[in-house]
Amino acid sequence: MNAEYSSLETAIREGNVDRGASEAVALVERGYRPIQIFSECIEPLLKDIGEKFSRLDIFLPEMVNSAQVVKAIQQTVKPYMGQGEELSTKGKIVIATVSGDQHDIGKNIVKAMLDVNGYEVKDLGVDVDAADIVQDAKDFGADIIALSALMLPSLPSVRDVIEYTKAVEGESTYKIMVGGGPVSPEWAEEAGADGYGDDAMEAVHVADQFLQ
Amino acid sequence: MKHTTRLMDIVQRSLNGPIKEEQEFNNDVTQGIQEKVQKYDIRIQDEHFINFDDELVDRVWAAAVEFLADCGVYCQSTRRVILHSKEEIESILETAPDNVWYGEGPDAVHEVARGVEDPRRPLLMGSPIGTAIEEEYYVPALISYIQEPEVDVTMAPSMDKIYGYDIRTRSPLEIMACWREIELTLAALRRSGRPGMAVTGLDNSISDVGQLSADGPGGLRKTDLHTFGIISELKTNFEVLNKLTHILYRGGIVDPYANPIYGGLGGGKEGQAVLITAAMIALNIVFMATCVGSSPTHPFHFNNTGKELLIPCSLSFQALARNSHLLTNLTATTVGGPGTKTLLYECVAFFIMSTVSGCSRILGPRSATGSITGHFSGLEARFAGEIMTAACRLTRDEAEEVVRKAYARYEGDLDKKAYGKHFKDVYDPDTIQPTGKWSRVYDEVKREVADWGLAL
Numbered sequence: 004m005n006a007e008y009s010s011l012e013t014a015i016r017e018g019n020v021d022r023g024a025s026e027a028v029a030l031v032e033r034g035y036r037p038i039q040i041f042s043e044c045i046e047p048l049l050k051d052i053g054e055k056f057s058r059l060d061i062f063l064p065e066m067v068n069s070a071q072v073v074k075a076i077q078q079t080v081k082p083y084m085g086q087g088e089e090l091s092t093k094g095k096i097v098i099a100t101v102s103g104d105q106h107d108i109g110k111n112i113v114k115a116m117l118d119v120n121g122y123e124v125k126d127l128g129v130d131v132d133a134a135d136i137v138q139d140a141k142d143f144g145a146d147i148i149a150l151s152a153l154m155l156p157s158l159p160s161v162r163d164v165i166e167y168t169k170a171v172e173g174e175s176t177y178k179i180m181v182g183g184g185p186v187s188p189e190w191a192e193e194a195g196a197d198g199y200g201d202d203a204m205e206a207v208h209v210a211d212q213f214l215q
Numbered sequence: 216m217k218h219t220t221r222l223m224d225i226v227q228r229s230l231n232g233p234i235k236e237e238q239e240f241n242n243d244v245t246q247g248i249q250e251k252v253q254k255y256d257i258r259i260q261d262e263h264f265i266n267f268d269d270e271l272v273d274r275v276w277a278a279a280v281e282f283l284a285d286c287g288v289y290c291q292s293t294r295r296v297i298l299h300s301k302e303e304i305e306s307i308l309e310t311a312p313d314n315v316w317y318g319e320g321p322d323a324v325h326e327v328a329r330g331v332e333d334p335r336r337p338l339l340m341g342s343p344i345g346t347a348i349e350e351e352y353y354v355p356a357l358i359s360y361i362q363e364p365e366v367d368v369t370m371a372p373s374m375d376k377i378y379g380y381d382i383r384t385r386s387p388l389e390i391m392a393c394w395r396e397i398e399l400t401l402a403a404l405r406r407s408g409r410p411g412m413a414v415t416g417l418d419n420s421i422s423d424v425g426q427l428s429a430d431g432p433g434g435l436r437k438t439d440l441h442t443f444g445i446i447s448e449l450k451t452n453f454e455v456l457n458k459l460t461h462i463l464y465r466g467g468i469v470d471p472y473a474n475p476i477y478g479g480l481g482g483g484k485e486g487q488a489v490l491i492t493a494a495m496i497a498l499n500i501v502f503m504a505t506c507v508g509s510s511p512t513h514p515f516h517f518n519n520t521g522k523e524l525l526i527p528c529s530l531s532f533q534a535l536a537r538n539s540h541l542l543t544n545l546t547a548t549t550v551g552g553p554g555t556k557t558l559l560y561e562c563v564a565f566f567i568m569s570t571v572s573g574c575s576r577i578l579g580p581r582s583a584t585g586s587i588t589g590h591f592s593g594l595e596a597r598f599a600g601e602i603m604t605a606a607c608r609l610t611r612d613e614a615e616e617v618v619r620k621a622y623a624r625y626e627g628d629l630d631k632k633a634y635g636k637h638f639k640d641v642y643d644p645d646t647i648q649p650t651g652k653w654s655r656v657y658d659e660v661k662r663e664v665a666d667w668g669l670a671l
Contacts, residue, residue: 062479102384104421
């Protein structure tokens with residue numbers, strides 16, 4: 004990586020929002036275009052951070068903090084973008100733990116992994132019912148709905164979301180992926196989900212396949 | 216019990232504590248743990264599975280108490296934090312029970328607070344700990360545990376379906392499932408000749424409706440263990456507090472658990488040691504637990520038999536044993552499933568670590584991560600009990616040597632999903648005896664472990 008990016012890299016890895024934003028501005032003022040900074044530094048860096056987390060060389064708080072620095076940088080460099088230029092994301096995802104289920108750490112890990120792998124993710128929280136998930140997906144302009152369930156009796160709620168989404172919005176408006184302890188690939192297929200992720204890394208892989 | 220008189224105080228603290236958004240509380244947990252790890256110099260210098268450093272353990276305790284006093288427990292229903300000062304925490308811990316009887320009549324068993332390298336045997340809760348199984352195998356699978364003399368108390372599996380229908384949280388189906396759990400569990404106890412054995416319930420009560428219904432006359436008994444989980448990390452809500460209130464009004468034994476996630480808000484090994492300790496203390500302080508339990512979890516493998524969790528569990532439970540008289544328990548969650556040597560080696564490591572580190576009770580093993588329907592059997596509980604009994608005679612040095620050997624046998628399998636076989640493939644469901652093949656695997660590993668110096 005270009006040595007000019009080293010301070011920015013450090014700020015992102017350390018989760019330092021203020022320093023990350025100021026380093027990004029400094030780079031822009033030195034003639035680097037925002038799109039260039041993202042493609043040459045930030046995107047590969049986030050991928051590396053995601054891979055480090057997948058090996059548990061770093062942990063969730065570090066990954067989340069790095070993603071937050073990048074979000075701050077996105078806002079900070081917007082005024083410097085040229086006409087017609089925009090920072091692209093791979094796609095938009097809403098993620099939720101389904102109705103009746105309060106568990107969120109698994110969902111949070113998946114969200115953080117999707118964040119660092121180039122997706123724009125809206126976290127709807129826990130115990131979210133089908134209608135709210137679909138409404139939020141519409142409002143957000145989501146491409147993918149990601150559902151998490153940790154308990155076996157939560158699976159009917161996952162099925163509810165799949166059936167409701169398809170009934171109200173059509174069969175292929177959204178891609179739906181599911182995951183969590185009791186979810187299996189066989190169950191996911193039978194329930195009508197478009198994809199299944201065994202863990203956070205697989206969730207990224209499934210999302211990538213959806214939006215190829 | 217004398218330590219369960221603070222219910223209204225806890226409820227009022229949940230209603231009047233400081234307001235905080237949940238993400239802010241999560242940040243408090245992360246930053247608080249990091250700060251205490253640094254302040255108390257919690258560093259894992261070497262890679263022993265069993266902790267040998269008593270001063271480190273005592274620093275983990277001090278860090279955990281201070282962290283809990285600063286951070287508290289979050290109530291999602293009110294967006295407020297339930298706080299207790301350090302002095303209150305220390306005072307309340309003095310009233311915690313140090314022993315309890317479970318069960319009835321000749322099947323009653325006595326759990327006591329244990330110390331590090333304590334020669335007294337912990338209790339074994341032989342059980343698949345919530346793993347689901349099909350209705351037709353529910354009773355034989357449960358009997359496969361109850362019939363083992365090493366098993367002191369048990370916990371029913373989850374129901375895969377109720378009368379052929381999917382179970383749904385917060386619906387009549389959940390209530391039906393909880394009553395069916397009790398009906399079948401009591402039948403299994405009677406058939407096994409241990410009708411007074413205590414069980415933990417209600418496994419099928421995800422929300423409070425199941426607990427409030429089937430924890431009462433005709434349902435879960437007062438001498439059973441009444442369980443619920445708090446939400447990771449250090450969170451509760453009115454559904455959980457409703458369960459607690461009901462249990463207390465029934466005069467039941469409060470048996471909650473907290474399952475920190477490795478690599479989550481608590482970070483790595485050092486942070487997990489502090490977080491697990493703090494969570495156990497919180498179970499007593501906020502939830503007035505009779506016994507406090509944990510099954511910390513790997514975020515990708517969903518087990519706790521890897522080094523990253525064996526080490527902090529040893530640290531944490533030694534901290535609890537050295538600095539309190541809490542009744543503590545750990546659940547073994549293995550990657551390996553029935554029919555595999557992996558499962559048995561994992562049991563060796565986990566049950567020895569837990570015994571030597573001062574646990575009062577050890578649960579499981581929850582085979583095949585507890586997430587593969589029907590992948591469990593009583594034979595691994597028998598094995599685990601035998602390991603546990605032998606481990607009571609070990610010093611930490613001796614335990615370390617055996618755990619190291621066992622770990623070397625399964626370390627390469629931790630990411631291989633060696634989930635083994637379904638109950639029906641390793642047991643005859645009619646005679647409820649293990650198959651010859653599974654018995655031979657058990658015999659082979661038992662001989663090998665005996666050769667390592669464990670008195671089996």
